Structures are given as C-alpha cells and as structure tokens.
Amino acid sequence: MKKIETLTASGSGEPLKSRRKVPLDLDRAAAFEYVRQAHQEETAQDYVEMIADLIAQHGEARVVDLAKNMGVSHATINKTIARLNRDGLVVNRPYRAIFLTPEGESMARDCKARHDIVFRFLCALGVKPATAHLDAEGVEHHISPETLKAFERFLKKHKC
Amino acid sequence: MKKIETLTASGSGEPLKSRRKVPLDLDRAAAFEYVRQAHQEETAQDYVEMIADLIAQHGEARVVDLAKNMGVSHATINKTIARLNRDGLVVNRPYRAIFLTPEGESMARDCKARHDIVFRFLCALGVKPATAHLDAEGVEHHISPETLKAFERFLKKHKC
C-alpha cells in the first residue's frame, strides 16, 4: 500500500539521511573546549595585566583609568573587579584604588611576559607594530606553552 | 587646624593620588574593542565552518553531530542555530537537517581557508600538529588580513 506522507510539525521534509555509525570527531570537540576555557580566563588576565601596568605608571589603578584603557563603562569595570576580588586576584575598598594580590601579581607577570613575546614575534614576522598590537591582544590567550616556545625560538633566530 | 578624618563609606582610606592629566591610552582601548568584535563573530564562523564540513562528509549537518563535534549540548546547538538563522547564515526546518545560505557558504569558505593557513603555519614553525590543532581553533579569530599574509609568506619560504 502507498504510504501517505504524514503532515507533522516538520511539514513535508526530505527524510534525514541514515547515519548508522558516524565517526565521532572527539578531537574537534576538545579543541573547542580548549578555546572556551581560554576565553573564561581571558578577562582576568587582561585586567590584572592592565592593573599592574597602571600601578607601575601611577602607583595605583583606578576605576576611571581602567574604564578608559579597557574601552568599557565604569559600571562594567566595577562588576568585573568584583569578580576578580571574589577570585582572589585583587583587593579593593569602596572609593579607593584597586591593587593586586600576590596571586594577581604573579598572573600579571606571566601574562605580560607572554603578551610581549607574542607582540615581538608578530613584529619579527613582518607585521606592522600597530597591527601586531591589535592581533596580540587576542592571540595571546590562545597560545599554548609549546607554541610560545616556538615563538621564542623564532625570535632568537631573527633577533634584529 | 587639623582636619579630622571623615568616616564615610570608604572608611579610613589613604587618599587617592592626584591625577591631573593622565595620558589616555586610546590605542589600548581600541585593541580590546577589536578583540571583543572578533569574539562576537567567532561562534558564527566556527559553526558555518563545521556545518560545511559535515555537509561535505555526510551530505547534511544534523543537530546531534554538531553537538558532538562542537562539544556542547544539543540545546545549545539549537539556540545557536536560531541565531545563525536570524542572521541569514543558515536555513533549517524543525526536525530536519541544517544547511548554509550562500552567505553562510561564503563565510565557511573564507574561514576554512584562514583556519588551514593558521594551522599549517604553526606546524611549519615546529609546533606539534595536535597542539597546532588546539591553538589554531582560537588563534584564527584574532589574525588580521595583514598577519595572515605574513603567515602565508612564511609558509612559502618554509614549504617542506
């Protein structure tokens, strides 16, 4: 007998292709999880780096300067600082400047070192400093220790 | 006369340092805005690339396969696909597979080309393929056209 096409929510759709055993690309999923993890850590890293920089420049990091330098509103800065405080990276009191905990300082040092390597690597590769500056701010968070070493090797060979 | 320290919300804090004219680092803010923009476009790029890949492999992209390959739940896939649909990158119907619009296909091509260059560049630099695979998935979104050209130059010189 001829089967009448069922009219359901899907309407008159072509049937899905039979799948049987489709190979699961577990590697790919792992890469995306790795990127998501990097993005979770990114804000903290950029902030502690910036706070360390402002302290080096002015002796303290203030909300208004963070807002200007990060390009966001002061409300966003306040919310982020609260998270950094919660996570033990900064200390701050109302209407006072923000400072780093030892853990925050350590993270800032590591991040600045990595950031500098990435920036100088891009420059050594022939990228204009202004472009290298833009790209490094994002790339730095996705560079594994192994790749960072490769960048350093390249810098040693191509030191001007 | 000696001024008694006011007891306000801030408690007894050291006064903030006088700031006068602090130089505004406008460049730095621009870099962070640039990164935020890249992150806004990232999900769409990764998804259309993956959808194109699944279509090339199986003739269609299904929710369950996207979930496995992106490493997220099928609920997340559904929500994201709704956004891609809203933005004109995919077409889909309930309980049916997902396909790319011409715009989605174009984006997928561009992203795959860029992804491949980044991956091969890292490998050429001496990074192990497994690590290059992980790093490329994040780095690709933070590479400007100028830096991409620098990567290609390097690849031409170091083709094995």
Next chain:
DNA sequence: TTAAAAATGTAGCCTTGGCAACATATTTGA
C-alpha cells in the same frame, strides 16, 4: 506494524560581560 530508541524542540535557569540611568562620595578650585 509498532514499541523502543534516537533525535529534536523547548522551557527555565545560570554566568559573563556589555550598557544607561541614577545615587553617593571624593576631589578640586575659586
């Protein structure tokens, strides 16, 4: 044919990180 399995849809919840608007505190300068 049909029950079970698999896939898909949907609702509600969460965190992050944006914003504007308004409230309060501090600093500055006349």
Next chain:
DNA sequence: TCAAATATGTTGCCAAGGCTACATTTTTAA
C-alpha cells in the same frame, strides 16, 4: 570653605552561550 566637577557605586536591563529536564517527533528494528 564649599559649590562644582569628577569619580565611584548601584540598580536594572540586555544578549550570548552554557546547562538540565522534560516534551515531542522521527527513525530504527523486532
């Protein structure tokens, strides 16, 4: 000294992207 300017705090809103739990549809296989 004190009013104005500046800085900070807070509230409430939003979108993106995660999740679980449960509902529904489709596909598979007995």
